[in-house]
Amino acid sequence: MNITVVGAGYVGLVTGVSLADIGHYVTCVDVNKDKIAKLKEGLSPIHEPGLESLMLKNIDDNRLSFTSSLKECLKDTDIIYIAVGTPQNKDGTANLNFLEIVAEDIAMNISKDIVIVIKSTVPVGTNEYIGELIKAKIPKDISFDIVSNPEFLREGSAINDTFNGDRIVIGAENDKAASIIEQVNKPFSVPIFKTDIRSAEMIKYASNAFLATKISFINEISTICEKLGANVDDVAKGMGKDKRVGNQFLNAGIGYGGSCFPKDTNALVQIAGGVQHDFNLLKAVINVNNNQQTLLVEKARQRLGSLKGMRIALLGLAFKPNTDDMREAASIVISTGLLQEGAEVIAYDPIANEVAKHVLSEKVQFANSINDALTEANLALIITEWREIIELDFNNVRRLMIDPIIIDGRNCFSLDMVKDKGIEYHSVGRPALKGESVLI
Numbered sequence: 001m002n003i004t005v006v007g008a009g010y011v012g013l014v015t016g017v018s019l020a021d022i023g024h025y026v027t028c029v030d031v032n033k034d035k036i037a038k039l040k041e042g043l044s045p046i047h048e049p050g051l052e053s054l055m056l057k058n059i060d061d062n063r064l065s066f067t068s069s070l071k072e073c074l075k076d077t078d079i080i081y082i083a084v085g086t087p088q089n090k091d092g093t094a095n096l097n098f099l100e101i102v103a104e105d106i107a108m109n110i111s112k113d114i115v116i117v118i119k120s121t122v123p124v125g126t127n128e129y130i131g132e133l134i135k136a137k138i139p140k141d142i143s144f145d146i147v148s149n150p151e152f153l154r155e156g157s158a159i160n161d162t163f164n165g166d167r168i169v170i171g172a173e174n175d176k177a178a179s180i181i182e183q184v185n186k187p188f189s190v191p192i193f194k195t196d197i198r199s200a201e202m203i204k205y206a207s208n209a210f211l212a213t214k215i216s217f218i219n220e221i222s223t224i225c226e227k228l229g230a231n232v233d234d235v236a237k238g239m240g241k242d243k244r245v246g247n248q249f250l251n252a253g254i255g256y257g258g259s260c261f262p263k264d265t266n267a268l269v270q271i272a273g274g275v276q277h278d279f280n281l282l283k284a285v286i287n288v289n290n291n292q293q294t295l296l297v298e299k300a301r302q303r304l305g306s307l308k309g310m311r312i313a314l315l316g317l318a319f320k321p322n323t324d325d326m327r328e329a330a331s332i333v334i335s336t337g338l339l340q341e342g343a344e345v346i347a348y349d350p351i352a353n354e355v356a357k358h359v360l361s362e363k364v365q366f367a368n369s370i371n372d373a374l375t376e377a378n379l380a381l382i383i384t385e386w387r388e389i390i391e392l393d394f395n396n397v398r399r400l401m402i403d404p405i406i407i408d409g410r411n412c413f414s415l416d417m418v419k420d421k422g423i424e425y426h427s428v429g430r431p432a433l434k435g436e437s438v439l440i
C-alpha cells in the first residue's frame with residue numbers, strides 16, 4: 001500500500017518506519033522543515049532505541065521517504081495516517097488545532113478515494129468531527145472513510161511495543177474500511193481488536209487513565225508503607241502475583257510524567273465533565289500524582305533542614321529511561337522546588353542533557369558524568385532509573401560527595417544492595433538506611 005503519515009513526531013515516525021518495515025511504501029510529512037531535513041539525512045530527531053537503524057534500512061530499501069509537502073504525496077496515496085499532536089489546553093481539554101489544520105490540508109489536496117486513519121489521541125467524537133470538516137470541503141465525487149487507530153507505544157521501547165504489542169485497535173464506521181486497515185496491519189502479527197469509532201477513541205483514554213490509576217494507587221500505598229515500616233516493593237510484588245492485579249505498573253516513585261498520562265488524564269476528566277459526569281476517581285489520581293512529584297524536595301527538606309546553599313545532584317532528567325523526552329518530566333518540578341529553596345542544582349542525564357538545557361531553569365548547572373554531578377554534593381536525588389544510574393558505583397558516592405546521602409525517587413536498589421555500603425539511603429515507601437545499615 002502507498003501510505004502517507006502526517007506528523008513525523010514520536011508516533012508519526014515510529015508508525016511510518018514500522019509500516020515501511022512490514023512492506024508498505026510510506027512518506028512521512030511534517031510542517032517542521034528542520035525535522036524533515038534531518039530525517040532526509042537519515043538522522044532521527046528523537047532518541048529512541050532501534051528507531052534510527054530501522055529508519056535507515058527502510059530508506060535504503062526505498063520504502064520510506066520524507067517531505068514537508070502533503071500535496072506532493074496525496075496524488076499516489078491510498079491511506080493517510082494522522083499523527084499530529086493533541087496537546088492540552090489551559091482548561092485540560094485536548095487541543096485539536098493541529099488536527100483541524102491537517103483536515104483542511106487534506107480536503108484542499110485530496111484527488112481520489114482514500115482511507116483516513118487517526119492515530120493521535122483524540123476525545124470521543126473527534127474522528128466524526130474531522131470527517132465532517134473534510135466532507136464539507138471536498139468535491140462530491142470523492143469519498144473517504146475515517147478509521148480510529150489509537151497508538152499504545154511507550155517511549156523508550158516504541159519499536160519493540162509496535163512489533164510485539166498486546167493489541168491493535170481499529171475503530172471504523174464500516175467493515176470495508178476496517179478490513180483495509182486490518183490488512184495493512186496484519187504483518188505485525190499483533191492481535192487486532194475491531195470496534196466502532198467512539199469505543200476505539202475511549203479505549204485509548206481509558207487505558208492511559210487506568211495505568212495512571214495503578215501508579216497513583218501504589219504511590220498512595222507507598223506513603224502508608226513508609227509510615228508503618230513496610231516495604232512497598234515487596235507489597236507490590238506480593239500483590240502482582242495475583243493475575244487479576246497484574247505485576248506491571250506498580251513501581252512506586254515520584255509519579256508519572258511524559259507527554260501523555262498527564263494530558264490524557266486531564267482530558268478524560270474534561271470529556272466526562274462534558275457529559276455531566278464528575279470523574280472523582282481520576283481527579284484523585286491526578287492530585288496524588290501532583291503531590292508525588294514534590295516528594296523528593298520535601299524529603300530533602302526534612303533531612304537537611306534548610307536547602308539554602310546546599311549542592312544537590314539530580315541524577316536523570318528525562319521522564320523515563322531510554323528517551324530524551326523532557327515533556328512533563330518530574331525533574332522540572334523537582335529542580336524548580338530546589339532552586340526556590342536556595343539550593344545549587346547540578347543535573348546529569350546520560351542522553352537528555354541537551355534537551356533539558358532548553359527546558360530547565362538557566363540556574364541549573366549541567367554535569368557531563370555522574371561523577372561530575374556527585375563531586376562535592378551534599379545530597380544526590382535519583383529521578384530517572386537509567387541503566388547507568390542503576391549501576392551506580394557506591395565507592396564513588398562515598399569518595400566524591402561531601403555527605404554520601406541519596407534520596408532515590410525510583411527505588412533503583414534493593415535495601416540489601418545498599419546495606420553496609422556506608423551510604424545514607426532514603427527511597428519511596430521503604431525504611432531508610434543510615435550509613436552502616438542502621439534503620440532510621
Ligand SMILES: NC(=O)C1=CN([C@@H]2O[C@H](COP(=O)(O)OP(=O)(O)OC[C@H]3O[C@@H](n4cnc5c(N)ncnc54)[C@H](O)[C@@H]3O)[C@@H](O)[C@H]2O)C=CC1
Binds near residue numbers: 029031259
Ligand atoms: N509520544 C507518545 O509516546 C505517544 C503519543 N500518542 C499521541 O499521538 C499524538 C502525537 O504525539 P507525539 O508524536 O508525541 O507528538 P509530537 O509533538 O512529537 O509530534 C507531532 C508532529 O506533528 C507535526 N505537525 C503539526 N502540525 C502538522 C501539520 N499540519 N502537518 C504536518 N505535520 C504537522 C509537528 O511538527 C510534530 O513533528 C498525540 O495525540 C499523542 O497523545 C499516543 C501514544 C504514544
Ligand SMILES: O=C(O)[C@H]1O[C@H](OP(=O)(O)OP(=O)(O)OC[C@H]2O[C@@H](n3ccc(=O)[nH]c3=O)[C@H](O)[C@@H]2O)[C@H](O)[C@@H](O)[C@@H]1O
Binds near residue numbers: 211215250256258
Ligand atoms: O499515550 C501514550 O503516550 C503512551 O503513554 C504511556 O507510555 P509512556 O508515557 O511513553 O511511558 P510509560 O512507561 O507508560 O511511563 C509513563 C510514566 O509513568 C511512570 N511510571 C510507570 C510505571 C510505573 O510502575 N510507575 C511509574 O511511575 C514512568 O516513570 C513515566 O514517568 C503508555 O504506557 C503507553 O501505552 C501510551 O501509548
